[in-house]
Amino acid sequence: MLHEEVVGRIRDILLDGEIPPGARIPERELCERLEISRTPLREALKVLAAEGLVQLLPHRGSRAAKLTDKDMRDLFEVCQGLEALAGELACERITDREIAEIAAAHAAMVQHYREGDLIQYYRGNRTIHEGIVNAAGNPVLTGLYASVTARIRRARYVTPMTPQRWAFAVSEHEAILNALQRRDGAGLSHILRAHLRHKREEVLQAGFAEADGSEFTLKIA
């Protein structure tokens, strides 16, 4: 198994919450599961620590990073900035073909909305945002965006989706597609910022306090 694959596998395990935030990462166990020895595993953990998904405690092993409200706010803020930048650049560079692809993804997403399929809706949503970032044609940006959204991802699904919020999000997406089709960089950037700000407010309002995965929980009587 290649190094990058090991990193990817462990990242997925963390993002799926299989090792919950704050929980210790069981080296021995992961080694057996991935059928590798400790050396490549530990290399991967250091990389993931640099990405912010893992927290290394000297002489005390590693834990799945636990995000505080502040962390989540910071991540959303940066994500907003990156998407706004991507929007501007995308409008300068996007091809008609790419616009058509995003429009198709948008139509599919709206269809999922109509059918009330939240999971598929989220998937389509992600495709659109990634499409815009890719259309910016900047691999550095793509990389940072991937890293930031990976850390956010878990939180995005904790917010209870109400009919009003959902309808509003879809309307924002209409505006996003519209700005993109007009290649209105400033406009798209503005809408994306607002869209992300709303999402952030929802997540934080829902009291995002990442579940503690430690083995014991203090209960104060």
Place this chain on the structure above:
Amino acid sequence: MLHEEVVGRIRDILLDGEIPPGARIPERELCERLEISRTPLREALKVLAAEGLVQLLPHRGSRAAKLTDKDMRDLFEVCQGLEALAGELACERITDREIAEIAAAHAAMVQHYREGDLIQYYRGNRTIHEGIVNAAGNPVLTGLYASVTARIRRARYVTPMTPQRWAFAVSEHEAILNALQRRDGAGLSHILRAHLRHKREEVLQAGFAEADGSEFTLKIA
């Protein structure tokens, strides 16, 4: 020596150009120099590869990453976006004390300009930009900014600094400080973007093509 220290030491060696871009990274040698074995060294190299400073070639070791013009353009673009975001956030959050510190750094930098001390000028310049990013109060942003600027850094010093360019850069910095003191987020964001765009144009115009550090060079007659 702690893991993070190893990463830092190697990062410095790369950023100083001691191992030139494109050159092979001599594992054995670095081990002796840092007085560590291959295991922690290789852990550090993987982290630096994730940062984009090192290129890993499966079964062929690692090289210091060589940046193309396109890479440099991409990095500047993202750096612009990050600084613009930092500027906006900083204006919302910066304290009077922090503004005073940046003003002092600005004054010192102008003094270095008057004295014609380019090295100290660059150092002061960096202090100011980092000060603004720090004032944004967003560690995620600070981290990404550090990673991006690290990769850019080498290129910033390759541009020949002409008197006109230098004077103009200083005037831009006057505007930056001014916007910050007025806490004019939109204005600061705009000026920072322009400032970075100018720097990027200089660097790319100067024909940034990173020197090849490989042992042999092809000369076509």
Place this chain on the structure above:
DNA sequence: TTTTGTATTTTTGAATGCAAAATTTGGAAT
């Protein structure tokens, strides 16, 4: 001389081994 095939050496990537540090366990004292 140039090219091609083979043997040797070097280097890489990963498993194992080992000392130091931290955690847990068990028992004695309160």
Place this chain on the structure above:
DNA sequence: ATTCCAAATTTTGCATTCAAAAATACAAAA
């Protein structure tokens, strides 16, 4: 029963070792 301390165990971090892959050296043939 609870607290405290020392011994035992586990876990960590790094050095070493080992097999596989790549690079190199070298010799033979064209």
